[in-house]
Amino acid sequence: MSEKVLQKANWSSFVQALADARELWFPVKDGPIYKFAPYSGDVDAGLEEYAYSSVPPKAVVLPQTETMFLYQVGDKEISLPEEKKEKVVLGARPCDARAMDIVDRVFQWDEDDPYYLENRNKTAVIGLACNEPFVNCFCTSLDGSPGSTQGLDVLMVDLGDKYYLRSVTDKGSRILGDAESALEDASGEGSQAEEIIKEAEGKIKRSIDTEGIREKLEEGWEAPLWDEVSRACLGCGACTFLCPTCHCFDIQDEVEGFDGRRCRMWDSCMFGEYTLHTSGHNPRPSRKERTRNRISHKYRYYVEKFDKIACVGCGRCITSCPVNIDILDILSRVKEEL
Amino acid sequence: MSNKENPYIPHMAKVEDTWYETHGERAIKTFRVVFEDEEVKESWEHLPGQCAMIGVLGVGESMISISSSPTEGKFLRFSVMRMGKVTQALHQLEPGDSMTVRGPYGNNFPLEEWKGKKILTIGGGIGQAPLRPIVEYVRANINDYQDLTVIYGARTTNDLCFKQELEDLRECQEVSSCHLSIDIEEEGWSHFVGFVPTLLMEVNPSPENTIAITCGPPIMIKFVLENLKKLGFEDEQIYTTLENRMKCGIGKCGRCNAGPLYVCKDGPVFNYATLKQVPEAFA
Numbered sequence: 289m290s291e292k293v294l295q296k297a298n299w300s301s302f303v304q305a306l307a308d309a310r311e312l313w314f315p316v317k318d319g320p321i322y323k324f325a326p327y328s329g330d331v332d333a334g335l336e337e338y339a340y341s342s343v344p345p346k347a348v349v350l351p352q353t354e355t356m357f358l359y360q361v362g363d364k365e366i367s368l369p370e371e372k373k374e375k376v377v378l379g380a381r382p383c384d385a386r387a388m389d390i391v392d393r394v395f396q397w398d399e400d401d402p403y404y405l406e407n408r409n410k411t412a413v414i415g416l417a418c419n420e421p422f423v424n425c426f427c428t429s430l431d432g433s434p435g436s437t438q439g440l441d442v443l444m445v446d447l448g449d450k451y452y453l454r455s456v457t458d459k460g461s462r463i464l465g466d467a468e469s470a471l472e473d474a475s476g477e478g479s480q481a482e483e484i485i486k487e488a489e490g491k492i493k494r495s496i497d498t499e500g501i502r503e504k505l506e507e508g509w510e511a512p513l514w515d516e517v518s519r520a521c522l523g524c525g526a527c528t529f530l531c532p533t534c535h536c537f538d539i540q541d542e543v544e545g546f547d548g549r550r551c552r553m554w555d556s557c558m559f560g561e562y563t564l565h566t567s568g569h570n571p572r573p574s575r576k577e578r579t580r581n582r583i584s585h586k587y588r589y590y591v592e593k594f595d596k597i598a599c600v601g602c603g604r605c606i607t608s609c610p611v612n613i614d615i616l617d618i619l620s621r622v623k624e625e626l
Numbered sequence: 627m628s629n630k631e632n633p634y635i636p637h638m639a640k641v642e643d644t645w646y647e648t649h650g651e652r653a654i655k656t657f658r659v660v661f662e663d664e665e666v667k668e669s670w671e672h673l674p675g676q677c678a679m680i681g682v683l684g685v686g687e688s689m690i691s692i693s694s695s696p697t698e699g700k701f702l703r704f705s706v707m708r709m710g711k712v713t714q715a716l717h718q719l720e721p722g723d724s725m726t727v728r729g730p731y732g733n734n735f736p737l738e739e740w741k742g743k744k745i746l747t748i749g750g751g752i753g754q755a756p757l758r759p760i761v762e763y764v765r766a767n768i769n770d771y772q773d774l775t776v777i778y779g780a781r782t783t784n785d786l787c788f789k790q791e792l793e794d795l796r797e798c799q800e801v802s803s804c805h806l807s808i809d810i811e812e813e814g815w816s817h818f819v820g821f822v823p824t825l826l827m828e829v830n831p832s833p834e835n836t837i838a839i840t841c842g843p844p845i846m847i848k849f850v851l852e853n854l855k856k857l858g859f860e861d862e863q864i865y866t867t868l869e870n871r872m873k874c875g876i877g878k879c880g881r882c883n884a885g886p887l888y889v890c891k892d893g894p895v896f897n898y899a900t901l902k903q904v905p906e907a908f909a
Contacts, residue, residue, distance in 0.1 A: 361684045399876045402632045536880030539873045548684045566710035589886040
């Protein structure tokens with residue numbers, strides 16, 4: 289573990305040093321939102337205005353569309369895409385790193401997923417603690433914290449005129465080594481960072497007591513509440529696409545001329561086609577069943593397999609829902625009514 | 627490229643023989659395939675009940691049950707109904723062509739556990755495809771089992787799969803019995819006319835030391851289950867095999883779950899006692 293300090297005056301050289309060593313992913317403003325994108329060389333890009341990214345950094349390890357293999361139509365030879373690059377994500381929020389830890393288990397469940405794991409093993413995450421939690425944050429209800437280090441390689445805390453950086457893993461220490469020239473040794477900033485994190489925890493407004501939700505979800509399968517909470521749903525899928533723990537994908541073949549590739553892309557359990565059989569039969573025919581599946585997957589099915597809730601309390605599904613469906617309202621009703 | 631390192635990379639398998647089980651718009655075509663790579667051919671192991679992702683490069687893949695038993699030899703059989711994009715493309719394949727195969731996926735019918743018992747299969751339409759390997763496996767090891775009874779029906783004679791094999795099975799009455807049905811009267815049909823659940827009551831099998839396995843359209847399964855209960859079968863004596871839309875086959879892509887159960891990994895074979903707890907399994 290190493291503790292460093294980055295003076296904000298040295299920001300540009302820090303970012304450049306990271307980008308020189310690895311492919312750097314950074315929160316980039318795209319219209320009204322932030323999303324993670326490969327760093328473009330704009331060294332002035334800071335994190336001053338950035339609160340959180342509407343699109344989570346899961347795309348770094350699970351690209352929205354990813355080539356699995358290539359072939360020539362009519363041929364039997366299959367070739368693999370290029371090896372993935374060493375990457376570093378700068379400015380992920382701690383909840384997003386915790387989400388990666390949750391998704392890791394799925395992609396290692398009995399059988400390894402080579403694409404995801406190669407990406408994950410080659411990606412280092414520098415997390416930025418949340419001094420000012422967002423309005424819908426509830427990470428503290430799910431064993432998280434604005435300064436959680438789970439899934440992170442380096443934790444970074446904004447101290448005003450400088451950042452405090454602490455490596456959590458060996459990979460993190462190596463990353464800090466890459467940018468050594470821009471950093472100074474820490475001297476007591478660690479405790480200042482702890483205080484800021486503690487203060488930030490107190491600023492989180494929303495919460496849920498998760499005790500008993502798993503059991504209630506099982507018992508209340510047919511409860512009328514599912515009709516009611518899904519009635520407004522448009523089926524747009526924003527809650528799942530923007531969820532850092534949602535990892536479901538579709539697999540499709542794409543052909544241009546004779547060049548073919550099999551690729552996978554994000555998919556959503558909120559879409560009817562997701563489960564539609566070719567016969568026309570659909571085991572989850574309406575938004576009621578799909579909403580129940582989304583909540584049950586995170587708060588029951590995943591828990592039964594991996595002994596952990598597959599939600600980190602980032603609040604994106606609440607903030608981004610066009611009809612204001614609120615997972616915390618659903619969960620409180622599950623607790624009270626089922 | 628080995629499929630052990632990357633489970634998404636399919637093997638190439640040569641189509642040795644094909645024939646139509648049924649005709650029409652939703653024809654069912656059977657393919658007998660062998661792996662082109664000798665090493666894969668030798669190392670491949672599957673058990674009755676398991677599935678494979680089969681497909682055509684440039685089109686895609688579908689999860690199809692392996693309808694042959696390993697006791698039949700070093701080949702795989704798939705019976706595929708022409709339904710969508712991938713099955714359409716598969717139906718174009720003729721002997722000498724290749725398809726992609728990866729797997730085997732899912733669990734299997736516990737045929738070892740069932741040794742010494744009477745085996746009763748109840749199938750409808752294309753639902754006989756996953757039951758066929760049980761029939762073949764038990765026939766090949768008939769001394770290990772007390773009895774084999776096959777109940778199978780389809781809408782019309784044109785919708786019956788594996789007709790010749792099932793007729794042959796009727797011939798060897800000493801080891802087994804086979805009861806066929808069609809839904810509507812047809813000229814020249816000497817067997818039962820009516821629905822499969824009704825035929826089941828007609829056959830009236832004893833639940834004593836018996837395992838019943840059923841597969842077919844959801845509506846048929848529903849009434850078969852009801853009738854098995856009427857006949858005195860305990861939940862633990864009843865098995866079925868499920869299907870859902872699948873993409874990865876290895877519990878990653880998310881879509882095949884019925885409640886907490888992943889059909890690709892926890893299934894496709896389920897005991898009724900387990901399934902009863904999962905309302906979504908019958909959705």
